Amino acid sequence: MTNGNKELSLEQREELFNTLKARFEKNMNRHEGFEWDNVQARLEVNTEKLWSLNQMEATEGEPDVVGYDEKTGEYIFCDCSAESPKGRRSVCYDREALESRKKHKPENSAIDMATEMGIDLLTEEEYRELQKLESFDKKTSSWVQTPANIRKLGGAIFCDWRYDTVFVYHNGADSxxxxxxxxxxxxV
Incomplete structure (x- = not known):
């Protein structure tokens, strides 16, 4: 899929641009007032981010533009798949939780996967903002960044959307x- 320095081939870049543009145009409610040409121009000068976006796409996250950071001039992409991305499920929270399991270890952790992909887990606040755009995780749930005081005690938090409401729950980080x-x- 990629070479050692995490660069996409010209063909992969073109395919990714086409996918992202089609999703962008189909879901204007997520980014009213934004122009695709401006987003693509930003992507073309930040090619190191394309590999991460491609990883989001490959794990069925369906990344799309959901905001713009006025301070940095960066567009904010987020996973907009209806349910938690299929290629990133059945993972515990972090490496410490993974290593603490004696039996039936998952293959990976959310934090490790995100780091490998070059992306950030959503915070609870970001998750709530995403849910204002449309309803996600009606049947699944998603780990979110966990405050250090909760993680220190062995827990982690996750969110989902039920009854027209964002619910925040806790679990052992190793679950x-x-x-x-x-x-x-x-x-980007």
Missing amino acids: YYAARGFRGSLK
């Missing part, structure tokens, strides 16, 4: 479920 993954964001 994992087929219906729980994580959503990420990337500034």
